[in-house]
Amino acid sequence: MTADAIVLGAGIIGVSTALQLARRGKSVVLVDRKEPGLETSYGNAGLIQREGVVPYGFPQQFGLILRYALNNRIDAHFHWRAIPQVSSFLAKYWWHSNLSRHQLIARAYAPLIEHSIATHNELIEEAGAQDLIAKDGWTEVFRTNAKQDGEFREAERLNKEYGVAFKRLSPGELAEQEPNLSGDFVGGLRWEDPWSVKDPLALTRAYVKLFESLGGRVLKGDAKSLSKTATGWQVVAGDGLIQAKDVVVALGPWSDTVTKPLGYNFLVGVKRGYHMHYAAKGNAKLNGWTMDAERGYFLAPMNQGIRLTTGAEFARRDAPKTPVQLARAEAVAREIFPLGERLDQEPWMGARPCTPDMMPVIGKAPRHQGLWFAFGHAHHGLTLGPVTGQVIAEAMTGEKTLIDISAYRPERFG
Structure with missing residues (x-):
């Protein structure tokens, strides 16, 4: 089977990229080992975060770092055995999170x-x-x-510099918005621009259906089988070989399984995260997506139930689940909202692919013709799927890109 392009990875980034190419008249095959949308894209808080112009940095205050070292928080947890393996990533992540560098990164990140x-x-x-x-x-x-x-104060700065809209909520306004929350809060801040996704998997599958209606094909296959040909690339998928002039690596935290054999050594860490769905007790209702700011967990009223999501777990990508953050978050969440029974058989876990400078890798491979990269979107994969897909598709077809993507170029890793 031949095509104009192969896209490896059927998360929201890969699906969006394949769809944007198909919208431009290209024949595209989307390849993944699983059905689309079942990995990292499935388990997020379901937000299209227009307000998220400042990527999540590493703490700079020594006292806060010491508190994190106690390893008893909801917003962050780590595996001691993984520290030697991830220390290089963490050190560079901490360095890039310095105030002045972080502000420069935010300005480069904001256009996405x-x-x-x-x-x-x-x-x-x-x-x-x-x-x-x-x-x-x-x-x-x-x-x-x-x-x-x-x-x-931060919201006012983002409003002034990036046009992000927000509203202060008094205790009374918060109680009116969420009458079933406890009265332990002094107020709230509503970010007004973001959109919420009631079912991220269903949205990804809706994009897949649109992609297929444009002639796109979805096949199960092994991305690690990718190899160079005289005219482009080929991969084993479906019942045979798929060949194309161009290939896009959009494998999220598994991108290294393809990039390393080709000689690219991107420093990409993972932040693992967990979620669980719950019923609400009685007639209680959660009206909107809500974050307990001091504790660092999210409650999101999704179609599957109220989704409770945790912060970041620093561990080896493929290490067994350790959902201790979820247990901590659930105990606190039950104090502020009448959560009922768990609706999932076990906690879901996913791995967010993160670069130390907090920006994704988007662009053409520097040493191979027809090889393109689109991964490393950290906490904003769902948010940035379509825009990433659009700028990659534009670059691949020789169009002027919607925004300047030079800040995300693969060459910055050497």
């Missing part, structure tokens, strides 16, 4: 985020997936005035 809603909306409308979207933002709730004041 700024186009996240518009590029999603275009695909949502074409896919007929409007019923999966809520357009009323999300809310941080605060236990202390100190945390609230700090977040308000």
